[in-house]
Amino acid sequence: MSTSGAPQTSGGKDILLRVRGLKRYFDVSQPLLNRLLEGKPRQILRAVSGINFDIQRGHTFALVGESGCGKSTVANLVVGLYRPTAGTIEFDGQDLAKLQRRSELAAIRRKMAMIFQDPYASLNPRWRVFNIISEPIRAFGLLDDKQAIIDRTAQLLTQVGLSPQDGQKYPHEFSGGQRQRISIARALASDPQFIVCDEPTSALDVSVQAQILNLMSELQQRLGLSYLFISHDLAVVRHMADRIGVMYLGRLCESAPADTLFENPRHPYTRLLLDTIPDIEMTGRKRVPVAGEIPNPIDPPTGCAFHPRCPRVTDVCRRERPHLRPVADGIMVACHAVDAPDHLSGSQAAG
Amino acid sequence: MSEPLLNVAHLRIEFNTRRGTLVAVDDISFDVMPGEVFGVVGESGAGKSLTGQAIIGLLEPPGRIAAGEIRLDGRRIDNLPYGQMRRLRGRQIGMIFQDPLTSLNPLYTVGRQLVETIQTHTSMNHEEARRRAVALLEDVGIPAADKRIDHYPHQFSGGMRQRVVIALALCANPRLVIADEPTTALDVSIQAQIILLLKQLCEQYDTAVILITHDMGVIAEISDRVAVMYAGRIVEIGGVREVVKNARHPYARGLMGAIPSLHRRVEKLNQIDGSMPRLTEIPSGCAFHPRCPQAFERCRRERPDLVRVGESQVACWLYGRTS
Numbered sequence: 001m002s003t004s005g006a007p008q009t010s011g012g013k014d015i016l017l018r019v020r021g022l023k024r025y026f027d028v029s030q031p032l033l034n035r036l037l038e039g040k041p042r043q044i045l046r047a048v049s050g051i052n053f054d055i056q057r058g059h060t061f062a063l064v065g066e067s068g069c070g071k072s073t074v075a076n077l078v079v080g081l082y083r084p085t086a087g088t089i090e091f092d093g094q095d096l097a098k099l100q101r102r103s104e105l106a107a108i109r110r111k112m113a114m115i116f117q118d119p120y121a122s123l124n125p126r127w128r129v130f131n132i133i134s135e136p137i138r139a140f141g142l143l144d145d146k147q148a149i150i151d152r153t154a155q156l157l158t159q160v161g162l163s164p165q166d167g168q169k170y171p172h173e174f175s176g177g178q179r180q181r182i183s184i185a186r187a188l189a190s191d192p193q194f195i196v197c198d199e200p201t202s203a204l205d206v207s208v209q210a211q212i213l214n215l216m217s218e219l220q221q222r223l224g225l226s227y228l229f230i231s232h233d234l235a236v237v238r239h240m241a242d243r244i245g246v247m248y249l250g251r252l253c254e255s256a257p258a259d260t261l262f263e264n265p266r267h268p269y270t271r272l273l274l275d276t277i278p279d280i281e282m283t284g285r286k287r288v289p290v291a292g293e294i295p296n297p298i299d300p301p302t303g304c305a306f307h308p309r310c311p312r313v314t315d316v317c318r319r320e321r322p323h324l325r326p327v328a329d330g331i332m333v334a335c336h337a338v339d340a341p342d343h344l345s346g347s348q349a350a351g
Numbered sequence: 352m353s354e355p356l357l358n359v360a361h362l363r364i365e366f367n368t369r370r371g372t373l374v375a376v377d378d379i380s381f382d383v384m385p386g387e388v389f390g391v392v393g394e395s396g397a398g399k400s401l402t403g404q405a406i407i408g409l410l411e412p413p414g415r416i417a418a419g420e421i422r423l424d425g426r427r428i429d430n431l432p433y434g435q436m437r438r439l440r441g442r443q444i445g446m447i448f449q450d451p452l453t454s455l456n457p458l459y460t461v462g463r464q465l466v467e468t469i470q471t472h473t474s475m476n477h478e479e480a481r482r483r484a485v486a487l488l489e490d491v492g493i494p495a496a497d498k499r500i501d502h503y504p505h506q507f508s509g510g511m512r513q514r515v516v517i518a519l520a521l522c523a524n525p526r527l528v529i530a531d532e533p534t535t536a537l538d539v540s541i542q543a544q545i546i547l548l549l550k551q552l553c554e555q556y557d558t559a560v561i562l563i564t565h566d567m568g569v570i571a572e573i574s575d576r577v578a579v580m581y582a583g584r585i586v587e588i589g590g591v592r593e594v595v596k597n598a599r600h601p602y603a604r605g606l607m608g609a610i611p612s613l614h615r616r617v618e619k620l621n622q623i624d625g626s627m628p629r630l631t632e633i634p635s636g637c638a639f640h641p642r643c644p645q646a647f648e649r650c651r652r653e654r655p656d657l658v659r660v661g662e663s664q665v666a667c668w669l670y671g672r673t674s
Contacts, residue, residue, distance in 0.1 A: 066538040133643075205394035205565065210609035211619040218618070232539060235568075239611040239620065262613065275544035278568030279613050281594050293508050293541060343533045 015196060016226050017055040017078065018267050022087035024048040028298065045298050047073040049250040050087070052324070060220070060227040062241035062271075064234055064259070069247040071230045075198045078228060079114050080105075091194070110140050113187035117199035119179030123171040129182055130167035133157065136189040143193070156185040160215060177208035184215065188223070198230045213239060236276055238262055246270050249297055249305040252324055256331040266333045268310045285310055304336065312337040354425065355382035356368045356526055356559050357406065359468075362412065362419035362429075364401050366630075371472060372629040375401050375414065380657070388553065388560045388571035390591065393580035396627055399563045401578075403529045405429070406561070407444050408436040423527070425468045442472045445520030445558075447549075449532035451512035454519075461515045462500035464523060472523035485578040487518040490555075492548060510541035512547040517549060524556055546573055567610055571595050580640035582628055588672075591665030599665045601658065602639045613639075637668065 022121055026045040029035060035042070035348065043234040043273045055061040063071040076082045078089060085328060089096045091108055099105050113136075116122040123132055134153045136142075143149050148276040154164035160181040170177055178199060200216070201209040213236065231237050237244055238258055243316050246253040246267065254267040292309040295301055315337050324334040354519050357450065362374035374500060376398040379513055383389045391399045401616040404410045408431070421429040431439065437500055440446075448454040456464060465484035469475060475483065481500070488496035492515040513533065520528050530549065534542040535632025548572040553560050562574060570577050571591060578588045598604040625642045628634060640650040649668050657664040 066540060177626055184582070206567070207394060207606055207609045207623040208626055210611075210622040211612070211624070214619055234539070234609075235611040235613045238613060238616055257639055272615065273540060277539055277568065277613060278543060278546060278572040278573055280567050280571045280607065280610055281612060281614050294538065 002264060004209070006217070012245065014057045015054045016057040018059075018088075018090040019051065019053050019067065019074075019078070020088050020090075022048055022051050022074065022077060024070075024082055026075055031218060033182070046250050046300070047207045047297065048077065051247075051250075051252050053192075053245055053252070055228060055309070056242075057219055057226055058220075058224050059242040060229050060240050062237040062244045064231055064237050065246055065247035066232060068249075068294055068297055070297075071232075071247050073197045074247075075114070075228065075230050079196050095338055099292055102207065106140060110136075110142075110190045111193045112196065113190060113192040113194075114198065115180070115183050115187050115200045116194045116205050119183050120171075120203070122125070122183055123179060127170070129157075129168060129169055129171065129174075129336075132171070132174060132182060133167070133186045133189055135320060136186065140189065140190050152189075156188055160185045161211075176204050176209075177211055180208075180212050181215065182202065184212075184219070187202065187264055191331075194226045196228045198284040199232070200229075202231065202233065209236070216240070224351070227252055234273060235279070239350070246273070249295065249300050251305065251334065252332070253306065253334050254332065255324065260331060261301045261310040266327060266331065267314050267335050268339050269306050270310075272309075274336055304334075353385060356385045356387075357383040357561075358420075358422040358425075359402075359406065360420045360422075362402065362405060362421065363366050363417045364405055364414055365399070365417040367413050367415075369630065374417075374633070375583050375630055378419070379580075379583075379585045380589055381578055381585065383552075383561060384575075384661065385526070385561050386553070386557050386559055387576065388550065388562055388572035389572045390577035391561060391563045391580060392565065392567055392577055392606075393569050394565060394627055396582075396630075398583040399580050402561075403561060403563050405409060407440055407446050409440075409446075412555045430540075440484055441525065442523045443525050443526040443527065445523070445525040447513075447516055447520045447528060447530040449535045449538050450514045451502065451509060453514050455512060459500050460503055461507070462561055465500070465519060468519055479674065483522075483560075484518075488515070490552065491515070491518045492522075492544075492671060493518075509537055510531060510591075513537060513541075514548065515547050515554065517545075521552060521556060521558070525558060525561045527561065528553065529561045529563070532565070533562070534569060535564065535566070541618065542569070549573065567595070581608065582633055583630070584638060585657065585666065586639065587665045587667075588657065589665075593661070593663050597603060599660055599670060600639075600667045601643045601645050601669070602659050604614040653664070 012131055016284050020304050026047055029042040031038055053061060065071050077084050094108065097275045099108060106146060115167050123247050130153055131155055134149050137149055138153060143152060153167055162181055164332055201212050204212060220227065229240050241258045244258050245252045248269050254270045303319050304317045304322050305312045322334045322336045324332045327333045360380045362376060362379050366373040366375055391402060393399045405416055416429055420427055444641060462484055466477065466480045469483055471481040483508045485500055486495050493499050493511060493514055507515060511594060534545050537545060553598060564570060572589045577591045577594050578585050579594065583601050587594060587598060594603060594609060598607050605621060605623040607625060623642055628638065631668055636648040636652050637655055640646040655666045655668050657666045660669060660670045
């Protein structure tokens with residue numbers, strides 16, 4: 001069970017990012033006139049509907065889930081590309097929503113960076129790599145001296161396994177893996193403590209993916225970085241994460257230390273994911289594919305969103321939505337069918 | 352064993368460009384047995400999709416087959432005239448593409464597309480063809496097939512659309528289906544459904560499959576044998592268990608080690624430094640030698656051929672003949 005070496009996130013630890021009750025809704029209704037004429041109601045897409053998690057300093061928290069589950073929306077909310085509909089995001093003890101002054105915001109933003117999925121789209125093709133990487137340094141006014149910027153950029157390039165001369169080239173001169181290295185160098189330019197990685201390797205080939213994942217682990221150890229790692233690939237997540245949150249239709253259905261999650265998945269959706277994903281282990285056991293497909297997030301099922309696909313579904317699942325509650329030390333599950341030991345079930349009512 | 356269903360011998364695919372001739376697939380040979388699932392795996396640019404396109408005769412110019420032969424049931428098919436190739440395509444060889452949205456016509460109902468395909472290849476009348484289309488949709492697991500048949504592709508989800516594409520490929524009961532990244536555009540939980548379906552249908556219809564993918568997990572799940580491609584060449588062919596568990600070629604071994612596993616966690620993933628060479632700058636000798644930890648002098652000079660090592664065939668100077 002949870003006897004593995006993975007850290008347990010509970011009170012009193014050094015929490016870098018604390019997310020509480022985070023929601024983001026998108027209005028996807030037809031225009032007003034169409035609604036009036038056709039008598040259609042407003043349509044709200046609940047991309048993220050109330051999630052909580054903490055990220056400990058120096059650790060990696062991963063969000064996994066299939067497309068449309070809201071994991072990328074969480075990434076964008078955390079770095080401030082979207083404003084939350086409700087909920088709080090605290091970074092290093094400061095509530096991001098309460099920061100009004102530009103200078104305060106900039107000071108926090110400097111400490112956060114983001115790596116995007118597609119290195120072909122995230123780098124400006126008209127800029128030389130040197131300018132791409134040094135932009136955060138200039139934007140935050142970290143260094144004034146031109147030579148100092150050149151030196152810093154050279155150091156960043158070396159750090160990600162490229163050569164300082166590569167700064168004079170344009171992005172199209174690099175392969176996918178090298179471009180992702182450039183993205184990482186740019187993310188590191190402002191000396192951040194925290195990096196949000198949104199599917200950083202899903203556009204890359206496996207051998208290149210291994211290079212980038214190794215580089216990211218190495219940088220984490222050397223620079224003491226914390227990561228929020230978004231991915232749909234459970235094997236990659238297992239390799240990178242200390243703690244994992246599994247998302248389904250805008251909510252967390254399970255959150256646990258990485259090793260525990262893989263050795264003893266508790267939520268039926270986590271189990272099914274682990275059972276069905278093709279793997280090279282070749283255990284030879286028969287796979288039972290998850291029946292059905294992901295429901296439309298505009299019109300989610302009542303009760304537990306997973307109930308139409310769940311093998312352990314009962315009447316209560318169709319009626320009531322289960323809350324995420326602790327079932328063992330450091331393990332949170334949102335499922336009616338998973339029993340909580342008595343001494344932990346006290347917080348259940350609060351939900 | 353029986354005769355191979357498909358035999359590819361010394362296939363070479365070239366592209367004529369202003370900067371000279373690029374060799375995208377360089378002298379590859381393999382057999383596919385009847386009813387077998389043959390995996391072709393490699394990273395992007397390895398030439399695996401081109402190989403599939405060449406077999407079904409859909410190589411787009413300026414790409415062309417510059418040398419080699421492709422035989423189906425002993426009959427040469429790489430030099431057939433357009434009309435004959437067209438009759439063979441669909442009837443003998445089916446194709447499943449990566450993106451189900453682009454392989455279905457958005458303006459026609461799936462029923463119309465299925466009926467048209469069935470009638471092209473058989474002498475059925477419209478009623479019979481429609482009944483067969485409903486039966487096919489049921490076979491690929493589409494609920495309420497008799498109603499869904501009159502829906503348009505956009506009314507289906509990604510996984511369901513890929514099922515329709517599989518039904519289309521199996522319409523005329525072909526001997527061979529070429530599936531090019533059939534699950535790459537799908538979500539993980541849907542992937543497993545589609546792979547299992549493909550495997551099960553091919554057993555049911557006794558169809559051989561060439562499964563082209565970059566995802567080793569998918570290959571490990573359903574293939575019987577697998578060919579590993581690198582820079583337009585096959586570096587290793589063998590039984591899937593042999594290749595996954597006991598790869599012999601340094602590239603194949605590196606590739607297997609680079610894949611993170613669900614079942615165990617390693618401190619550091621095995622990484623192959625560098626990246627696959629561009630077509631314009633394929634190294635001399637063995638194309639993998641600049642990245643190979645075990646390369647020696649001969650690897651730089653001479654290109655290794657596939658030689659039998661145990662149950663597998665490997666193209667590497669570490670094995671086989673000593674010159």
